Amino acid sequence: MSQKNWGHLMPSKKAFNLKKASLSLKLGAIIGILFLHIPLFLIILYAFTTEDKSYQFPPPGYTLKWFSIVLGREDIWSAVYLSIHVALVSTFAAIILGTLAAAALYKADFFGKQSITLLIILPIALPGIITGISLRSAYGVVGIPFSTWTIIISHATFCMVVVYNNVVARLRRTSPNIIQASMDLGANNFQTFFYIILPNLGTAILAGGMLAFALSFDEVIVTTFTAGQQTTLPIWMLSELIRPRQRPITNVVAVFIICITFIPILYASYVTRNTTDIEGSSK
Amino acid sequence: MSNFSNYLFKNKHLLLLFFLLPPLLWLSIIYLGSLLVFLFHSFFYLDGFTGKIVYKISLNTIIELFSSAANIDILIRTTILAAFVSIGAAIIGFPIAYYMAKFTSPKMKIFFYLAIMLPLWSSYLVRVYSWKLILAKEGILNWFFSKLHATWILDFILSMPVIGGPSLSISYLGMFLVFTYIWLPFMILPIHASLERVPNSLINASYDLGASKRQTFYKVILPLALPGIAAGSIFTFSLTLGDYIIPYIIGTSKFFIGQAVYTHQGVAGNIPLAAAFSLVPIAIMTIYIYVAKKLGAFNAL
Numbered sequence: 001m002s003q004k005n006w007g008h009l010m011p012s013k014k015a016f017n018l019k020k021a022s023l024s025l026k027l028g029a030i031i032g033i034l035f036l037h038i039p040l041f042l043i044i045l046y047a048f049t050t051e052d053k054s055y056q057f058p059p060p061g062y063t064l065k066w067f068s069i070v071l072g073r074e075d076i077w078s079a080v081y082l083s084i085h086v087a088l089v090s091t092f093a094a095i096i097l098g099t100l101a102a103a104a105l106y107k108a109d110f111f112g113k114q115s116i117t118l119l120i121i122l123p124i125a126l127p128g129i130i131t132g133i134s135l136r137s138a139y140g141v142v143g144i145p146f147s148t149w150t151i152i153i154s155h156a157t158f159c160m161v162v163v164y165n166n167v168v169a170r171l172r173r174t175s176p177n178i179i180q181a182s183m184d185l186g187a188n189n190f191q192t193f194f195y196i197i198l199p200n201l202g203t204a205i206l207a208g209g210m211l212a213f214a215l216s217f218d219e220v221i222v223t224t225f226t227a228g229q230q231t232t233l234p235i236w237m238l239s240e241l242i243r244p245r246q247r248p249i250t251n252v253v254a255v256f257i258i259c260i261t262f263i264p265i266l267y268a269s270y271v272t273r274n275t276t277d278i279e280g281s282s283k
Numbered sequence: 284m285s286n287f288s289n290y291l292f293k294n295k296h297l298l299l300l301f302f303l304l305p306p307l308l309w310l311s312i313i314y315l316g317s318l319l320v321f322l323f324h325s326f327f328y329l330d331g332f333t334g335k336i337v338y339k340i341s342l343n344t345i346i347e348l349f350s351s352a353a354n355i356d357i358l359i360r361t362t363i364l365a366a367f368v369s370i371g372a373a374i375i376g377f378p379i380a381y382y383m384a385k386f387t388s389p390k391m392k393i394f395f396y397l398a399i400m401l402p403l404w405s406s407y408l409v410r411v412y413s414w415k416l417i418l419a420k421e422g423i424l425n426w427f428f429s430k431l432h433a434t435w436i437l438d439f440i441l442s443m444p445v446i447g448g449p450s451l452s453i454s455y456l457g458m459f460l461v462f463t464y465i466w467l468p469f470m471i472l473p474i475h476a477s478l479e480r481v482p483n484s485l486i487n488a489s490y491d492l493g494a495s496k497r498q499t500f501y502k503v504i505l506p507l508a509l510p511g512i513a514a515g516s517i518f519t520f521s522l523t524l525g526d527y528i529i530p531y532i533i534g535t536s537k538f539f540i541g542q543a544v545y546t547h548q549g550v551a552g553n554i555p556l557a558a559a560f561s562l563v564p565i566a567i568m569t570i571y572i573y574v575a576k577k578l579g580a581f582n583a584l
Contacts, residue, residue, distance in 0.1 A: 021386040022496075028378025033395070035375060036402045036467060039413035042423065046416055055419040057426045097306040104302035116303070119310050122318075127525020129541050130318070130561045133548050137324075138317030157314050160306060211404060218406035221528065237408045241415065241532050254409045265404045269397060 040258060047251040055247070066248040076236065076253060083233040086148060087216040090155035094212045097156065098163025099205055106171040123158035128221030131158065136225040146228025154226045155219060159212035166208030166272075167201055174200050203271040210264035218261055233257065322565075325558035336555060344555040348563075354543070358563055361540040364459065365523035369516040371463040372470040376515065377508070380474035385483070403468035411529060414461045418452040418533070425451075448535060458534045465529070466522050470515035477511025478504070510579040517568075517575055524564040540564060 021029075047066065049059035070076060101120055105113060123131055135154050144150060178200075182192040220234035227235060233253070240250040327336050328343035348354050383395040402410065417424050428437045441447040441454065448454030481504065489499040527541025538546070540560055548557035 021382055025378055025382055025386070029382035032375050032379040032467075032471075033398050035464065036398065039410060039417060039464065040402065040405070042416055043409065043413045054421045055416045056421045057416075057423040097309055100302045101306040104299050104306075108299055110299075116307065119315060120306070123310075123314055125521070126318075127521070127541065127561075127564060129525055129527055129544050130321070130565070131314075133544070133554075133557065133561075134317040134321035135313070137321055137554065138313070141320070153313060157310070160310075214404050218408060220408055234406070234408050237412070238528070241408065241412055241528075244415075250412070254406075254412055257406045257409050261405045262401060265401060266397070269400060273393070 043251060043254045043258065047248075047255045049248065049251070052248045066252045070249055070252045070256075073249070075231070076233075076249070079231050079233045079236045080256075082148065082230060083217055086151050086155060086232060087213045090152045090159055090216045091209050091212045093152070093156035094159035094163050094216075095205055095209045098160040098208060098212075099167050099201070101160065102164050102167035102171055106168050107176075120161050120164055124161050128219075129225075132222040132225030135222065139226065146226065146230070148230065150226045150228070151223055151230070151232070154222050155216040158219075158222065159216050162212045162215060163205065163208035166204045166211070170201055170204035207268040207272045210268035214261045214264045218257060321554070322558050322562060324555045325562055327555045329553050329555055334552065344559045348556065348559045354560075357538050357540060357543050357560075360537065361524055361564075362567065364455070364462070364539070365520045367459055368462040368466065368523045369470075369519040371459065372467050372519045373474075373512050373515065375463065376467055376470040376474055377512075380471045380511070381478055381504070381508075383471075384475050384478035384481075399468045399471050403472075407465065408528075410465055411461060411532060414457075414464065414533065415452065418450070418457050418460075420450055420452075452533055453535055455535065458529060461529050461533050462519075462523050462526070466519040469518035469522070470512075473514035473518075474508055474511040477508050477514075481507045513575045513578045517572060520571060521564065521568045524567065 045059065046055070048062045048064065049056070050061035050063045051059055101116075105117065132154070135150075135157075139146065139150055178196055179192060182196045183189075187195065218234050220232075220238050223232055223235060224238070234257075237250065237253060237257070240246065240253075244250065324336070325344050326340045326342070327338050328341055328347075329335070330337050379395070379399070383392060383399075387395060416422055419425075425434070425437065428434050437451075440456065441449075441451065446454065446456040446459075448456070451457040451460075486499060486503060489503045490496075494502065525541055527539065527545050530539040530542055540563060544557045544560045547553040547560065
């Protein structure tokens with residue numbers, strides 16, 4: 001048998017090279033990433049355009065004046081305040097409820113555990129419109145008038161799962177031995193909780209809370225059904241999307257929304273940079 | 284206080300209950316309660332004369348849903364779009380996931396990870412809005428084609444039946460693009476997770492045994508990525524089925540499931556029919572998830 005036929009049993013020359021992707025794969029990946037990001041860059045570009053009647057590209061000129069106009073807009077500011085208010089309070093509720101659920105479920109195994117896990121995920125897994133209408137008609141049946149609180153209750157319901165996912169992932173990787181060790185060294189339960197468990201969970205809770213904030217801050221569907229006459233920033237944005245009346249203002253608000261959601265997301269991935277806590281599939 | 288905490292610690296079940304009770308009560312009363320009450324409305328029906336809901340259990344509404352050709356059209360149209368969006372997202376997402384899983388240095392990996400997480404978590408509305416800028420007649424896409432002197436390509440695509448329309452921002456093609464863009468990160472992450480678990484030695488073994496690059500890809504890598512694609516498609520499929528904002532802003536005047544639900548509960552006040560419409564995506568997704576589970580999709584999450 002000639003040597004050629006044995007070639008495939010030799011240590012392969014074509015061995016899978018981690019450094020070298022084929023050109024088409026590289027191109028595919030680059031095009032994909034560009035596809036994900038060019039639209040966001042465009043919005044930033046449009047915030048500076050002098051054109052205010054259409055979405056003309058390339059912009060005929062550049063100006064900063066829309067930013068100063070937005071700064072003076074009372075209606076936008078009150079929408080921003082409402083959105084931040086709602087996001088802060090519902091994140092707070094989601095942190096408490098999500099952490100408790102994670103603490104109960106991460107290790108225990110009991111009848112019905114699967115159903116409870118499903119129940120936690122369901123508000124985000126089902127289409128927002130179903131969650132929204134359900135809550136809306138429930139408020140109607142019980143006779144709760146729409147207020148900031150009806151939005152907050154709705155948001156906390158679907159933000160819980162984000163905190164839950166982050167904390168559960170952290171708890172699974174935390175050794176139970178350190179709790180035992182703390183107890184053996186004479187700490188009582190409260191000391192163990194505050195000095196050992198909480199610092200361990202800290203960044204996971206923080207990251208979960210950040211993502212919950214970002215999620216609540218730009219949620220629009222459930223909000224549409226549970227806000228009554230109130231205008232959060234996404235609801236303002238949606239009305240402009242349906243009937244564009246103030247294009248340049250909308251562009252600037254969009255940039256503002258990008259900034260205010262990017263900060264918590266970047267921070268969340270920064271505090272958990274050495275772990276794999278933030279699972280995208282959790283959204 | 285310390286006694287209480289010791290008591291809790293020793294009674295594991297009590298501690299569990301103490302933790303579990305607040306979130307469980309919240310979810311079952313506020314969420315599950317309202318959800319079931321709403322969905323149960325599909326067994327009631329709207330009185331044709333008074334326009335009021337009749338609270339008697341019957342299949343009238345369900346029969347109404349499936350006996351109207353227009354409603355069936357809505358269901359089929361939405362399902363087909365969801366399928367196309369899932370396929371489109373898989374095709375665009377795969378190279379990113381593959382490159383990220385197998386060819387990046389740790390530092391580049393963080394960059395890719397952030398590049399996918401940022402759009403995933405950033406505002407849904409802003410991202411939809413950005414496509415209004417792109418697809419507009421005076422927008423960047425038309426400008427790009429005219430600079431290439433290729434406007435005729437765009438006109439040709441728009442003149443095609445079904446996918447075309449008067450302009451990109453009022454066509455199924457535009458909707459497909461926007462949906463694919465919005466849900467793409469949900470497809471990339473599970474594919475990446477499944478590919479990352481494929482050991483390099485396995486790929487090397489395939490080469491060593493004489494398979495070509497092409498064969499290795501189709502016979503080794505792609506089958507192992509399938510659970511990830513299935514998992515990703517759960518997200519893209521279900522999210523497309525339930526969305527009503529993108530068809531409203533980008534789409535044609537033809538309805539999709541989400542819009543049907545929205546209109547029937549709102550203007551028409553026909554909550555029973557809205558509930559019946561809502562049951563369809565839930566039913567489709569239950570079957571879909573069951574099948575995906577059999578394909579091993581949940582190991583890729």
